[in-house]
Amino acid sequence: MELGHFIGGSRVAGTSGRFSDVFNPATGRPEKTVALANRAEIRAAVENAKAAQPAWAATNPQKRGRVMMALVQLLHRDMDKLAEALSREHGKTLPDAKGDVIRGLEVIEFCIGAPNFMKGEFSEGAGPGIDIYSMRQPLGVVAGITPFNFPAMIPMWKFGPAIAAGNAFILKPSERAPSVPLMLAELMQEAGLPDGVLNVVNGDKEAVDAILDDPDIQAIGFVGSTQIAEYIYTRGCAAGKRVQCFGGAKNHMLIAPDADLDQAADALIGAGYGAAGERCMAISVAVPFGEGTADRLMERLIPRVEALKVGPYTSDDADFGPLVTAEAKRRVLGLIGKGVEEGAALAVDGRGFSLQGYEDGFFVGPCLFDRVTPDMTIYKEEIFGPVLSVVRAETYGDALRLPMENLYGNGVSIFTRDGDTARDFAARVNVGMVGINVPIPVPLAYYTFGGWKRSGFGDLNQFGADGFRFYTKTKTVTSRWPSGVKEGASFVIPTMS
Numbered sequence: 001m002e003l004g005h006f007i008g009g010s011r012v013a014g015t016s017g018r019f020s021d022v023f024n025p026a027t028g029r030p031e032k033t034v035a036l037a038n039r040a041e042i043r044a045a046v047e048n049a050k051a052a053q054p055a056w057a058a059t060n061p062q063k064r065g066r067v068m069m070a071l072v073q074l075l076h077r078d079m080d081k082l083a084e085a086l087s088r089e090h091g092k093t094l095p096d097a098k099g100d101v102i103r104g105l106e107v108i109e110f111c112i113g114a115p116n117f118m119k120g121e122f123s124e125g126a127g128p129g130i131d132i133y134s135m136r137q138p139l140g141v142v143a144g145i146t147p148f149n150f151p152a153m154i155p156m157w158k159f160g161p162a163i164a165a166g167n168a169f170i171l172k173p174s175e176r177a178p179s180v181p182l183m184l185a186e187l188m189q190e191a192g193l194p195d196g197v198l199n200v201v202n203g204d205k206e207a208v209d210a211i212l213d214d215p216d217i218q219a220i221g222f223v224g225s226t227q228i229a230e231y232i233y234t235r236g237c238a239a240g241k242r243v244q245c246f247g248g249a250k251n252h253m254l255i256a257p258d259a260d261l262d263q264a265a266d267a268l269i270g271a272g273y274g275a276a277g278e279r280c281m282a283i284s285v286a287v288p289f290g291e292g293t294a295d296r297l298m299e300r301l302i303p304r305v306e307a308l309k310v311g312p313y314t315s316d317d318a319d320f321g322p323l324v325t326a327e328a329k330r331r332v333l334g335l336i337g338k339g340v341e342e343g344a345a346l347a348v349d350g351r352g353f354s355l356q357g358y359e360d361g362f363f364v365g366p367c368l369f370d371r372v373t374p375d376m377t378i379y380k381e382e383i384f385g386p387v388l389s390v391v392r393a394e395t396y397g398d399a400l401r402l403p404m405e406n407l408y409g410n411g412v413s414i415f416t417r418d419g420d421t422a423r424d425f426a427a428r429v430n431v432g433m434v435g436i437n438v439p440i441p442v443p444l445a446y447y448t449f450g451g452w453k454r455s456g457f458g459d460l461n462q463f464g465a466d467g468f469r470f471y472t473k474t475k476t477v478t479s480r481w482p483s484g485v486k487e488g489a490s491f492v493i494p495t496m497s
């Protein structure tokens with residue numbers, strides 16, 4: 001099966017002659033190919049978007065919101081189909097794939113409120129006969145470039161607010177999981193979106209570079225690895241575009257001696273190994289601090305990690321599935337080897353994991369490292385696999401220093417019963433999203449999502465009110481009516497004094 005693009009309201013075949021294989025990670029076999037767009041194809045999408053955008057922007061925001069309302073219904077109707085397509089290319093379990101769709105759907109629900117977020121401000125009588133008001137207007141044609149690990153959620157985080165605000169959108173999803181973004185574009189069409197307002201162009205670096213160079217694309221929202229985030233941010237800004245880029249992560253969870261350690265261990269299992277660790281908000285570092293906390297935590301963690309069930313998405317009881325590609329598996333196994341070499345204690349070793357009937361799948365069993373130190377490669381690099389590292393700290397101050405000094409700043413959490421410590425932690429830690437007795441603190445749709453330091457480039461977060469701010473610009477109008485007009489010209493800067 002060959003997957004192409006979605007341009008001008010229908011699926012079109014790729015014309016570049018370049019393709020990439022799309023694998024079923026559980027079997028390790030390629031099941032589809034996806035076309036990789038060239039500059040001409042990106043340009044065709046932009047031309048369609050440009051032609052469609054003015055009428056869409058002129059459609060009142062309530063009507064635009066109703067398209068979002070219809071999309072919510074269609075997402076519920078097609079939930080099973082979407083989850084199956086998603087799991088088949090990503091490898092995550094079906095319940096987790098549904099979660100992926102739902103966390104995107106929740107942002108679409110928020111976007112139904114577009115009229116509220118498009119409202120401007122008004123000051124009557126700012127001067128004699130003078131009123132001042134501001135308007136929020138869409139930017140025009142905007143783009144989103146998204147990663148493989150949330151093929152439903154992150155495209156919706158991007159195109160939801162952008163389209164609800166009256167922009168036309170070019171989505172360049174990951175070439176590793178291209179089916180669901182195409183299905184989402186079809187559902188938007190069915191929900192009543194005019195042709196050309198949402199275009200999906202599959203591709204790799206060539207397509208991304210064409211987006212970066214296109215003079216008609218006003219803004220780019222990116223999510224992916226830090227290296228590519230920085231590249232897109234730098235080049236996009238240099239080209240005069242508005243750019244926000246969200247990158248990789250190394251999320252710590254601090255465990256205080258007074259924490260409920262069973263609860264903390266359960267939280268670590270879900271947050272560390274769910275989706276095989278392929279989440280930007282996965283907890284990859286556990287930091288128990290205080291006398292004896294680490295030993296008590298390890299006692300609870302080891303049997304839980306050993307009991308984890310790994311399997312294909314078609315199995316009913318798998319806790320997590322395979323990694324996305326053979327390359328990802330090679331990388332993760334390489335990093336685990338490096339951890340052993342550099343002296344970390346591998347308390348649970350999942351490297352030899354194999355599943356009958358799925359011997360070629362990209363599976364890695366759960367791994368648990370103890371006595372990891374900040375100078376080790378497994379601490380410094382984002383592993384993006386089912387590997388949890390335990391770094392032992394003596395005091396709260398030592399523990400806090402770890403996420404504070406880490407280059408990444410996406411998510412962080414603390415497990416404690418002490419409100420004072422929790423409050424101090426939330427106030428001081430230099431990380432964008434904080435959990436208190438919550439391991440994966442992904443904010444809901446009516447807040448905003450964004451990491452600090454090398455996890456986020458640009459000033460506004462994703463979704464929530466920031467999503468609308470990012471994809472709109474403000475125009476401020478100062479108006480004066482004849483009763484306020486004074487005689488003669490003035491050469492002094494007007495003030496309201």
Ligand code: NAD
Nearest residue numbers: 146147148173174204205208224225228246247248249280
């Ligand atoms: P990736 O950086 O490899 O790919 C992301 C996008 O960039 C894809 O669309 C891809 O086609 C494109 N791309 C890849 N290489 C490129 C290049 N050389 N030039 C231009 N474009 C290129 O990321 P991924 O492997 O798909 O996703 C995993 C990463 O995303 C992890 O680092 C994870 O932490 C991060 N992530 C971050 C967030 C967040 O909100 N901070 C959310 C999800 C994932």
